[in-house]
Amino acid sequence: MTLFDSVLALLIAILAWRSVTAPDLYRGIVLFITLGLMLALSWARLDAPDLALAEAAIGAGLLGILLLSTWRVLQRAAPRQGSDEPASYAVRWLAVVGSTVFGGTVAVALYGLQVGSDRAGAEALASLDLAGIDQPVTAVLLNFRSYDTLLEMGVLLMALIGALLIRSPLAYEPWHGDTAVESPLMSVLAKVFTPIVVLVGIFLVWAGAYGPGGAFQGGAVLAGAGVLLLLCRRLYGDADATLLLRGLLVLGVTAFIVIGLLLMPWQGAFLAYPPGLVYVLLVVIEFSLAVSIALSLLLLFTGTHAVRAVRS
Amino acid sequence: MTDWISSMFIIAGVGFFLAGTVGLLRFPDVFTRLHALTKADNTGLGLLGVGVALQGQSFRLAVLIALIWFLAVTASSIACHLVARHNLHSEEGER
Numbered sequence: 001m002t003l004f005d006s007v008l009a010l011l012i013a014i015l016a017w018r019s020v021t022a023p024d025l026y027r028g029i030v031l032f033i034t035l036g037l038m039l040a041l042s043w044a045r046l047d048a049p050d051l052a053l054a055e056a057a058i059g060a061g062l063l064g065i066l067l068l069s070t071w072r073v074l075q076r077a078a079p080r081q082g083s084d085e086p087a088s089y090a091v092r093w094l095a096v097v098g099s100t101v102f103g104g105t106v107a108v109a110l111y112g113l114q115v116g117s118d119r120a121g122a123e124a125l126a127s128l129d130l131a132g133i134d135q136p137v138t139a140v141l142l143n144f145r146s147y148d149t150l151l152e153m154g155v156l157l158m159a160l161i162g163a164l165l166i167r168s169p170l171a172y173e174p175w176h177g178d179t180a181v182e183s184p185l186m187s188v189l190a191k192v193f194t195p196i197v198v199l200v201g202i203f204l205v206w207a208g209a210y211g212p213g214g215a216f217q218g219g220a221v222l223a224g225a226g227v228l229l230l231l232c233r234r235l236y237g238d239a240d241a242t243l244l245l246r247g248l249l250v251l252g253v254t255a256f257i258v259i260g261l262l263l264m265p266w267q268g269a270f271l272a273y274p275p276g277l278v279y280v281l282l283v284v285i286e287f288s289l290a291v292s293i294a295l296s297l298l299l300l301f302t303g304t305h306a307v308r309a310v311r312s
Numbered sequence: 313m314t315d316w317i318s319s320m321f322i323i324a325g326v327g328f329f330l331a332g333t334v335g336l337l338r339f340p341d342v343f344t345r346l347h348a349l350t351k352a353d354n355t356g357l358g359l360l361g362v363g364v365a366l367q368g369q370s371f372r373l374a375v376l377i378a379l380i381w382f383l384a385v386t387a388s389s390i391a392c393h394l395v396a397r398h399n400l401h402s403e404e405g406e407r
Contacts, residue, residue, distance in 0.1 A: 185390045
Protein backbone atom coordinates (compact mmCIF):
# COMPACT_ATOMS: atom_id res chain seq x y z
CA MET A 1 0.00 0.00 0.00
CA THR A 2 1.51 3.27 -1.08
CA LEU A 3 1.24 6.63 0.63
CA PHE A 4 -1.42 7.66 -1.91
CA ASP A 5 -3.59 4.64 -1.08
CA SER A 6 -3.22 5.22 2.65
CA VAL A 7 -4.28 8.85 2.29
CA LEU A 8 -7.20 7.77 0.09
CA ALA A 9 -8.36 5.15 2.62
CA LEU A 10 -8.11 7.68 5.44
CA LEU A 11 -9.98 10.29 3.38
CA ILE A 12 -12.79 7.82 2.64
CA ALA A 13 -13.18 7.00 6.34
CA ILE A 14 -13.20 10.71 7.27
CA LEU A 15 -15.68 11.61 4.51
CA ALA A 16 -18.00 8.76 5.53
CA TRP A 17 -17.84 9.91 9.13
CA ARG A 18 -18.38 13.56 8.24
CA SER A 19 -21.25 12.88 5.83
CA VAL A 20 -23.14 11.11 8.63
CA THR A 21 -22.33 13.65 11.34
CA ALA A 22 -22.64 16.82 9.21
CA PRO A 23 -24.65 19.48 11.02
CA ASP A 24 -26.97 20.17 8.11
CA LEU A 25 -28.44 18.02 5.39
CA TYR A 26 -26.94 19.92 2.44
CA ARG A 27 -23.39 19.59 3.71
CA GLY A 28 -24.00 15.90 4.35
CA ILE A 29 -25.14 15.39 0.75
CA VAL A 30 -22.14 17.22 -0.71
CA LEU A 31 -19.80 15.19 1.50
CA PHE A 32 -21.59 12.02 0.39
CA ILE A 33 -21.04 12.89 -3.30
CA THR A 34 -17.36 13.52 -2.58
CA LEU A 35 -17.26 10.18 -0.78
CA GLY A 36 -18.67 8.52 -3.91
CA LEU A 37 -15.95 10.07 -6.08
CA MET A 38 -13.24 8.96 -3.67
CA LEU A 39 -14.71 5.44 -3.64
CA ALA A 40 -14.61 5.44 -7.44
CA LEU A 41 -10.95 6.45 -7.25
CA SER A 42 -10.26 3.63 -4.81
CA TRP A 43 -11.90 1.09 -7.15
CA ALA A 44 -9.69 2.41 -9.94
CA ARG A 45 -6.67 1.93 -7.65
CA LEU A 46 -7.82 -1.66 -7.02
CA ASP A 47 -7.76 -2.32 -10.79
CA ALA A 48 -11.54 -2.56 -11.00
CA PRO A 49 -12.38 0.07 -13.67
CA ASP A 50 -15.89 -1.34 -14.17
CA LEU A 51 -16.77 -0.72 -10.54
CA ALA A 52 -15.03 2.65 -10.62
CA LEU A 53 -17.18 3.74 -13.58
CA ALA A 54 -20.36 2.43 -11.96
CA GLU A 55 -19.59 4.11 -8.65
CA ALA A 56 -18.76 7.44 -10.29
CA ALA A 57 -21.79 7.42 -12.58
CA ILE A 58 -24.42 5.98 -10.22
CA GLY A 59 -23.04 6.37 -6.69
CA ALA A 60 -21.68 9.87 -7.02
CA GLY A 61 -23.53 11.25 -10.04
CA LEU A 62 -27.11 10.07 -10.11
CA LEU A 63 -27.51 9.32 -6.43
CA GLY A 64 -26.05 12.74 -5.70
CA ILE A 65 -28.52 14.52 -7.95
CA LEU A 66 -31.42 12.48 -6.51
CA LEU A 67 -30.40 13.53 -3.01
CA LEU A 68 -29.97 17.16 -4.05
CA SER A 69 -33.35 17.35 -5.78
CA THR A 70 -34.98 15.75 -2.73
CA TRP A 71 -33.22 18.28 -0.53
CA ARG A 72 -34.56 21.12 -2.65
CA VAL A 73 -38.12 19.83 -2.39
CA LEU A 74 -37.71 19.49 1.38
CA GLN A 75 -36.41 23.05 1.53
CA ARG A 76 -39.42 24.32 -0.32
CA ALA A 77 -41.87 22.28 1.73
CA ALA A 78 -40.55 23.62 5.01
CA PRO A 79 -37.32 25.61 5.30
CA ARG A 80 -36.46 24.05 8.64
CA GLN A 81 -37.40 20.49 8.03
CA GLY A 82 -36.65 18.07 10.84
CA SER A 83 -35.80 18.91 14.40
CA ASP A 84 -32.32 19.58 15.66
CA GLU A 85 -33.01 17.64 18.83
CA PRO A 86 -30.88 14.54 19.05
CA ALA A 87 -32.64 11.20 19.15
CA SER A 88 -33.32 9.68 22.53
CA TYR A 89 -30.60 7.77 24.38
CA ALA A 90 -32.24 4.42 23.76
CA VAL A 91 -32.31 4.96 20.00
CA ARG A 92 -28.73 6.17 19.90
CA TRP A 93 -27.45 3.24 21.96
CA LEU A 94 -29.40 0.85 19.77
CA ALA A 95 -27.72 2.39 16.70
CA VAL A 96 -24.28 2.13 18.36
CA VAL A 97 -24.78 -1.52 19.35
CA GLY A 98 -26.26 -2.42 15.97
CA SER A 99 -23.48 -0.79 13.93
CA THR A 100 -20.78 -2.24 16.18
CA VAL A 101 -22.16 -5.77 15.89
CA PHE A 102 -22.57 -5.39 12.13
CA GLY A 103 -19.11 -3.88 11.66
CA GLY A 104 -17.55 -6.55 13.90
CA THR A 105 -19.25 -9.36 11.98
CA VAL A 106 -18.06 -7.97 8.65
CA ALA A 107 -14.53 -7.56 10.03
CA VAL A 108 -14.50 -11.18 11.29
CA ALA A 109 -15.86 -12.43 7.97
CA LEU A 110 -13.25 -10.46 6.01
CA TYR A 111 -10.50 -11.72 8.32
CA GLY A 112 -11.52 -15.30 7.66
CA LEU A 113 -11.60 -14.73 3.92
CA GLN A 114 -8.90 -16.61 2.10
CA VAL A 115 -8.04 -15.80 -1.45
CA GLY A 116 -7.11 -19.03 -3.15
CA SER A 117 -6.75 -20.14 -6.72
CA ASP A 118 -9.84 -22.36 -6.55
CA ARG A 119 -12.23 -19.44 -6.15
CA ALA A 120 -15.04 -18.42 -8.46
CA GLY A 121 -13.02 -15.59 -9.99
CA ALA A 122 -10.22 -17.89 -11.11
CA GLU A 123 -12.79 -20.38 -12.38
CA ALA A 124 -14.49 -17.68 -14.46
CA LEU A 125 -11.19 -16.51 -15.93
CA ALA A 126 -10.23 -20.08 -16.77
CA SER A 127 -13.47 -20.78 -18.61
CA LEU A 128 -13.59 -17.43 -20.41
CA ASP A 129 -13.39 -19.22 -23.77
CA LEU A 130 -16.85 -20.67 -23.17
CA ALA A 131 -18.39 -17.24 -22.58
CA GLY A 132 -17.85 -16.06 -26.16
CA ILE A 133 -16.96 -12.56 -24.99
CA ASP A 134 -13.48 -11.37 -24.09
CA GLN A 135 -14.25 -9.03 -21.26
CA PRO A 136 -14.33 -11.09 -18.02
CA VAL A 137 -16.70 -8.77 -16.11
CA THR A 138 -19.27 -8.74 -18.90
CA ALA A 139 -18.89 -12.50 -19.36
CA VAL A 140 -19.68 -13.06 -15.67
CA LEU A 141 -22.54 -10.53 -15.54
CA LEU A 142 -24.33 -11.50 -18.73
CA ASN A 143 -23.41 -15.15 -19.22
CA PHE A 144 -22.12 -17.03 -16.17
CA ARG A 145 -24.36 -15.15 -13.76
CA SER A 146 -27.00 -13.87 -16.17
CA TYR A 147 -29.76 -15.00 -13.81
CA ASP A 148 -28.48 -12.57 -11.16
CA THR A 149 -28.37 -9.72 -13.65
CA LEU A 150 -31.90 -10.51 -14.79
CA LEU A 151 -33.13 -10.37 -11.20
CA GLU A 152 -31.23 -7.11 -10.66
CA MET A 153 -33.13 -5.60 -13.56
CA GLY A 154 -36.34 -6.78 -11.91
CA VAL A 155 -35.26 -5.12 -8.67
CA LEU A 156 -34.56 -1.85 -10.51
CA LEU A 157 -38.01 -1.99 -12.08
CA MET A 158 -39.64 -2.67 -8.70
CA ALA A 159 -37.68 0.18 -7.16
CA LEU A 160 -38.92 2.53 -9.86
CA ILE A 161 -42.54 1.45 -9.37
CA GLY A 162 -42.21 1.90 -5.62
CA ALA A 163 -40.57 5.29 -6.03
CA LEU A 164 -43.24 6.49 -8.44
CA LEU A 165 -45.91 5.51 -5.93
CA ILE A 166 -44.21 7.29 -3.05
CA ARG A 167 -42.29 10.11 -4.65
CA SER A 168 -45.12 11.91 -6.43
CA PRO A 169 -45.29 14.75 -3.89
CA LEU A 170 -41.53 15.14 -4.22
CA ALA A 171 -41.64 15.15 -8.00
CA TYR A 172 -39.11 17.40 -9.68
CA GLU A 173 -40.75 20.63 -10.72
CA PRO A 174 -38.99 23.56 -12.23
CA TRP A 175 -38.59 26.16 -9.57
CA HIS A 176 -40.23 29.45 -10.31
CA GLY A 177 -37.49 31.60 -8.85
CA ASP A 178 -34.96 29.64 -10.85
CA THR A 179 -32.91 32.07 -12.92
CA ALA A 180 -30.60 29.49 -14.46
CA VAL A 181 -32.88 28.81 -17.41
CA GLU A 182 -32.67 32.32 -18.79
CA SER A 183 -28.92 32.05 -19.00
CA PRO A 184 -27.71 31.85 -22.62
CA LEU A 185 -25.17 29.25 -21.57
CA MET A 186 -27.88 26.71 -20.79
CA SER A 187 -28.48 26.16 -24.49
CA VAL A 188 -24.74 25.47 -24.94
CA LEU A 189 -25.11 22.86 -22.23
CA ALA A 190 -28.11 21.32 -23.97
CA LYS A 191 -26.85 21.52 -27.54
CA VAL A 192 -23.11 20.94 -27.23
CA PHE A 193 -22.76 18.91 -24.07
CA THR A 194 -25.66 16.51 -24.24
CA PRO A 195 -24.70 14.90 -27.58
CA ILE A 196 -21.19 14.27 -26.25
CA VAL A 197 -22.58 12.74 -23.04
CA VAL A 198 -24.95 10.53 -25.07
CA LEU A 199 -22.03 9.45 -27.25
CA VAL A 200 -19.97 8.57 -24.18
CA GLY A 201 -22.92 6.59 -22.77
CA ILE A 202 -23.39 4.56 -25.97
CA PHE A 203 -19.65 4.00 -26.18
CA LEU A 204 -19.57 2.70 -22.61
CA VAL A 205 -22.33 0.18 -23.36
CA TRP A 206 -20.54 -0.92 -26.52
CA ALA A 207 -17.17 -1.02 -24.77
CA GLY A 208 -18.58 -3.53 -22.28
CA ALA A 209 -17.93 -6.23 -24.88
CA TYR A 210 -14.15 -5.79 -24.79
CA GLY A 211 -13.16 -3.41 -22.01
CA PRO A 212 -14.37 -1.60 -18.91
CA GLY A 213 -17.95 -0.45 -19.35
CA GLY A 214 -21.32 -2.08 -19.77
CA ALA A 215 -25.05 -1.60 -19.54
CA PHE A 216 -25.12 -0.17 -16.01
CA GLN A 217 -22.32 2.35 -16.51
CA GLY A 218 -23.49 3.40 -19.98
CA GLY A 219 -27.13 3.52 -18.88
CA ALA A 220 -26.25 5.75 -15.95
CA VAL A 221 -24.35 8.14 -18.25
CA LEU A 222 -27.32 8.23 -20.65
CA ALA A 223 -29.61 8.98 -17.72
CA GLY A 224 -27.20 11.79 -16.81
CA ALA A 225 -27.69 13.25 -20.28
CA GLY A 226 -31.45 13.10 -19.66
CA VAL A 227 -31.07 14.91 -16.35
CA LEU A 228 -29.02 17.60 -18.11
CA LEU A 229 -31.83 18.08 -20.64
CA LEU A 230 -34.41 18.22 -17.84
CA LEU A 231 -32.43 20.90 -16.02
CA CYS A 232 -32.06 22.86 -19.27
CA ARG A 233 -35.84 22.55 -19.79
CA ARG A 234 -35.56 20.60 -23.02
CA LEU A 235 -37.42 17.72 -21.37
CA TYR A 236 -40.11 17.68 -18.73
CA GLY A 237 -41.65 15.04 -16.52
CA ASP A 238 -45.14 14.08 -17.58
CA ALA A 239 -47.88 12.17 -15.81
CA ASP A 240 -49.11 9.95 -18.66
CA ALA A 241 -46.83 7.30 -20.00
CA THR A 242 -47.17 6.13 -23.56
CA LEU A 243 -47.07 2.45 -24.40
CA LEU A 244 -43.74 2.96 -26.16
CA LEU A 245 -42.18 4.41 -23.03
CA ARG A 246 -43.45 1.57 -20.84
CA GLY A 247 -42.13 -0.84 -23.44
CA LEU A 248 -38.69 0.74 -23.27
CA LEU A 249 -38.78 0.53 -19.47
CA VAL A 250 -39.24 -3.24 -19.53
CA LEU A 251 -37.13 -3.75 -22.68
CA GLY A 252 -34.11 -5.04 -20.75
CA VAL A 253 -36.01 -7.63 -18.75
CA THR A 254 -38.07 -8.62 -21.79
CA ALA A 255 -35.06 -9.06 -24.07
CA PHE A 256 -33.34 -11.15 -21.41
CA ILE A 257 -36.33 -13.41 -20.82
CA VAL A 258 -37.44 -13.73 -24.45
CA ILE A 259 -33.95 -14.60 -25.73
CA GLY A 260 -33.47 -17.01 -22.81
CA LEU A 261 -36.81 -18.74 -23.43
CA LEU A 262 -36.52 -18.86 -27.23
CA LEU A 263 -33.19 -20.64 -27.06
CA MET A 264 -34.34 -23.12 -24.41
CA PRO A 265 -35.42 -25.88 -26.84
CA TRP A 266 -31.95 -25.90 -28.44
CA GLN A 267 -29.81 -25.22 -25.42
CA GLY A 268 -31.77 -27.23 -22.87
CA ALA A 269 -31.46 -24.56 -20.17
CA PHE A 270 -32.87 -21.12 -19.47
CA LEU A 271 -30.47 -18.29 -20.40
CA ALA A 272 -27.98 -20.57 -22.12
CA TYR A 273 -26.60 -19.20 -25.38
CA PRO A 274 -25.22 -21.10 -28.39
CA PRO A 275 -21.45 -20.50 -28.69
CA GLY A 276 -21.55 -18.97 -32.18
CA LEU A 277 -24.24 -16.42 -31.35
CA VAL A 278 -23.10 -15.40 -27.87
CA TYR A 279 -21.44 -12.16 -28.93
CA VAL A 280 -24.38 -10.84 -30.94
CA LEU A 281 -26.93 -11.88 -28.32
CA LEU A 282 -24.99 -10.34 -25.47
CA VAL A 283 -24.58 -7.03 -27.32
CA VAL A 284 -28.34 -6.97 -28.05
CA ILE A 285 -29.12 -7.73 -24.39
CA GLU A 286 -26.58 -5.19 -23.20
CA PHE A 287 -28.09 -2.36 -25.25
CA SER A 288 -31.66 -3.29 -24.22
CA LEU A 289 -30.57 -3.30 -20.58
CA ALA A 290 -28.87 0.08 -21.01
CA VAL A 291 -32.02 1.67 -22.48
CA SER A 292 -34.16 0.37 -19.61
CA ILE A 293 -31.61 1.37 -16.98
CA ALA A 294 -31.23 4.87 -18.42
CA LEU A 295 -34.97 5.43 -18.54
CA SER A 296 -35.57 3.96 -15.06
CA LEU A 297 -32.90 6.18 -13.51
CA LEU A 298 -34.23 9.24 -15.34
CA LEU A 299 -37.79 8.57 -14.13
CA LEU A 300 -36.45 8.06 -10.61
CA PHE A 301 -35.18 11.64 -10.90
CA THR A 302 -38.35 13.19 -12.27
CA GLY A 303 -40.59 11.07 -10.05
CA THR A 304 -43.11 10.96 -12.89
CA HIS A 305 -44.40 8.23 -15.19
CA ALA A 306 -42.97 9.71 -18.35
CA VAL A 307 -40.69 12.32 -19.83
CA ARG A 308 -41.48 14.39 -22.86
CA ALA A 309 -39.62 16.83 -25.04
CA VAL A 310 -40.55 20.48 -24.74
CA ARG A 311 -41.97 21.75 -28.00
CA SER A 312 -40.67 25.16 -28.85
CA MET B 313 14.57 15.64 -21.11
CA THR B 314 10.89 14.88 -21.65
CA ASP B 315 10.68 13.77 -18.03
CA TRP B 316 12.01 17.13 -16.90
CA ILE B 317 9.58 19.14 -19.03
CA SER B 318 6.68 16.96 -17.98
CA SER B 319 7.63 17.31 -14.30
CA MET B 320 7.75 21.08 -14.64
CA PHE B 321 4.26 21.11 -16.13
CA ILE B 322 2.88 18.81 -13.43
CA ILE B 323 4.48 20.81 -10.62
CA ALA B 324 3.10 24.05 -12.09
CA GLY B 325 -0.35 22.41 -12.37
CA VAL B 326 -0.25 21.24 -8.76
CA GLY B 327 0.77 24.77 -7.79
CA PHE B 328 -2.35 26.15 -9.47
CA PHE B 329 -4.54 23.59 -7.70
CA LEU B 330 -2.94 24.44 -4.37
CA ALA B 331 -3.43 28.18 -4.91
CA GLY B 332 -7.02 27.59 -6.03
CA THR B 333 -7.78 25.54 -2.93
CA VAL B 334 -6.22 28.14 -0.63
CA GLY B 335 -8.30 30.78 -2.43
CA LEU B 336 -11.46 28.74 -2.03
CA LEU B 337 -10.86 28.44 1.69
CA ARG B 338 -9.62 31.94 2.38
CA PHE B 339 -11.46 34.34 0.05
CA PRO B 340 -14.37 36.25 1.59
CA ASP B 341 -17.33 35.81 -0.82
CA VAL B 342 -18.74 33.56 -3.52
CA PHE B 343 -17.41 35.53 -6.50
CA THR B 344 -13.79 35.68 -5.41
CA ARG B 345 -13.93 32.01 -4.41
CA LEU B 346 -15.26 31.08 -7.84
CA HIS B 347 -12.48 33.14 -9.37
CA ALA B 348 -9.89 31.12 -7.44
CA LEU B 349 -11.58 27.80 -8.14
CA THR B 350 -11.89 28.21 -11.90
CA LYS B 351 -8.22 29.16 -12.21
CA ALA B 352 -7.35 25.87 -10.53
CA ASP B 353 -9.79 23.96 -12.73
CA ASN B 354 -8.77 25.42 -16.06
CA THR B 355 -5.08 26.20 -15.93
CA GLY B 356 -4.17 23.63 -13.28
CA LEU B 357 -5.91 20.79 -15.08
CA GLY B 358 -4.48 21.95 -18.42
CA LEU B 359 -0.91 21.97 -17.11
CA LEU B 360 -1.40 18.57 -15.43
CA GLY B 361 -2.83 17.25 -18.70
CA VAL B 362 0.15 18.46 -20.72
CA GLY B 363 2.51 16.90 -18.18
CA VAL B 364 0.72 13.54 -18.20
CA ALA B 365 0.37 13.56 -22.01
CA LEU B 366 4.15 14.04 -22.31
CA GLN B 367 4.64 11.04 -20.00
CA GLY B 368 2.24 8.96 -22.07
CA GLN B 369 4.22 9.38 -25.31
CA SER B 370 1.18 8.52 -27.43
CA PHE B 371 -0.77 10.74 -29.75
CA ARG B 372 -4.08 9.04 -28.98
CA LEU B 373 -3.62 9.57 -25.27
CA ALA B 374 -2.74 13.23 -25.81
CA VAL B 375 -5.90 13.82 -27.86
CA LEU B 376 -8.04 12.08 -25.23
CA ILE B 377 -6.52 14.17 -22.45
CA ALA B 378 -7.09 17.34 -24.50
CA LEU B 379 -10.73 16.33 -24.97
CA ILE B 380 -11.18 15.70 -21.25
CA TRP B 381 -9.61 19.06 -20.50
CA PHE B 382 -11.89 20.81 -22.98
CA LEU B 383 -15.00 19.17 -21.45
CA ALA B 384 -13.89 19.98 -17.91
CA VAL B 385 -13.17 23.61 -18.82
CA THR B 386 -16.53 24.09 -20.54
CA ALA B 387 -18.47 22.38 -17.76
CA SER B 388 -16.72 24.24 -14.97
CA SER B 389 -17.11 27.60 -16.72
CA ILE B 390 -20.84 27.05 -17.17
CA ALA B 391 -21.21 25.79 -13.60
CA CYS B 392 -19.26 28.81 -12.34
CA HIS B 393 -21.43 31.16 -14.38
CA LEU B 394 -24.61 29.56 -13.01
CA VAL B 395 -23.44 29.70 -9.40
CA ALA B 396 -22.40 33.35 -9.77
CA ARG B 397 -25.66 34.23 -11.49
CA HIS B 398 -27.75 32.49 -8.85
CA ASN B 399 -25.83 34.28 -6.12
CA LEU B 400 -26.22 37.66 -7.82
CA HIS B 401 -29.98 37.18 -8.22
CA SER B 402 -30.52 35.99 -4.66
CA GLU B 403 -28.50 38.98 -3.35
CA GLU B 404 -30.71 41.31 -5.36
CA GLY B 405 -33.75 39.53 -3.98
CA GLU B 406 -32.61 40.18 -0.42
CA ARG B 407 -32.22 43.90 -0.91
